[in-house]
Amino acid sequence: MANSVATSSSGRPPGLKPGSSPLGAASAVALTLLGVGAATAVYGTMIERRAFRLRRVESRILPPGSAPLRVLHLSDFHVAPWQRKKQDFVRGLAALKPDLVVGTGDNLGHVDAIPTVAHMLEPFEGIPSVHVYGSNDYLGPVLKNPFTYFGRSAHVAKKAPHLDTKTLTGHFNRLGWTPLNNMAAVLEVAGRRIRFFGVNDPHIEADDFAAAGKALREASEGQDWDLTIGLAHAPYQRVLSGLVDLGADAIFAGHTHGGQVCVPGYGALVTNCDIPREQVKGLSTWTSRGRTAALHVSAGLGTSIYAPVRFACPPEATLLTFLPRVS
Structure with a gap:
């Protein structure tokens, strides 16, 4: 029929x-x-991508009776020389007068942006500051298929141009920032002693926990400290567990861009690593072998110049206040 x-x-x-x-x-x-x-697309490219904001969060991890510790977390600038609004936003954050500044990498978004990064961070000179690098502090951005991010982890392009990381490091050193790429240090911050350690970018397999652990032991010898903070650019699960196992009370990371393009009511579609999707940005915790640390993953302030869009995930810096535990 x-x-x-x-x-x-x-x-x-x-x-x-x-x-x-x-x-x-x-x-x-x-x-x-x-x-x-x-x-x-127009909104994500022209409006939200440039709608920089400051997130404020609190975490109670300090000993009872401790004074608060205000930490400014900066990550994933991916800055290009012409991005004046982003530069002005970051420079303006110095008015917050944080006790500590933490940088978790991917500062560069263009081969000519090294002086731009130095200009952005100049107002923070004199504030205790620590940092690690991400892959985009070594390799420049390249055009790639965005659907590769729906794989387990997007790989760094092999033909990416090499950046002048040595000069970038010179600027950080001149401004007084302490490098923690597979390194450690004990610093005086707001009247307390804090142990810091970190690993170089796990996304390009540059992390070396043996070196970081050795550096932490050497920095700790004969020292007293009130808090231990660990840094990594990319928050892979093995890395977060490794930082907790080495004694971190708090961990700072970036890399994920908070998903960059999210679905309202659902959240991030991708994480660009193996961290659980619900921890792709913001404050949470990470537990390994019975120890738990506070974890803050920054949604970051930038995007690749070849993927200049954000949706339901504004670019942001975070002012995290550590408070005393309730006894």
Whole structure:
């Protein structure tokens, strides 16, 4: 039997207005979807990507009776020389007068951006500051297929241009920032002694826990400390567990961009590493072998110049206040 199509008394399929056709209705839907998509792309590229904001969070990890410790977490600038609004936003954060500044890498977004990073961070000179590098402090951005991020982890392009990391490091040293790439240090911060250690970027397999552990033991010898803070650029699970195992009370990381493109009510679609999706940004905890540390993953302030879009995930810095535990 031939297929039949239901019709109204006028001979038209139900739901169609006079003069309309199924093809016309489908075209209208397609055009509507295209319009919504175009508007979303324009918003994500031109508006939200540049809507820099400061997130404020608190974590009770200090001994009872301790004074609060205010930590400014900066990550994933991916800055290019022409991005003046981003530069001005970061420079303005110095007015917060944090006790400590923590940087978790991917500062560079262009081969000519090294002086730009120095300009951005100049107002923080004199504030105790520590940092690690991400892959984009060694290798420049390249055009890549965005769908590769839906794999378990997007790999760094082999043909990426090498950056002048030595000069970048010179600027950080001049500004007084303490490097923690597979290194450690004990610093005086707001009247307390804090142990710091970190690993070089796990995303390019530059992390060396043997070196970091040795550096931590050497820095700790003969020292007293009130708190231990660990840093890594990419928050892979093995790395977070390794930092906890070495004694971190708090961990700072970046890399994920908070997912960068998120779905309202659902969250991040990708993490660019193996951290659980619900921990892709913000404050949470990480437990390993019975020890638990506070974990803050920054959503970051930038994007690759080849993927300049954010949606439902504004670029941000974080002011994290450590408070005493309730006894």
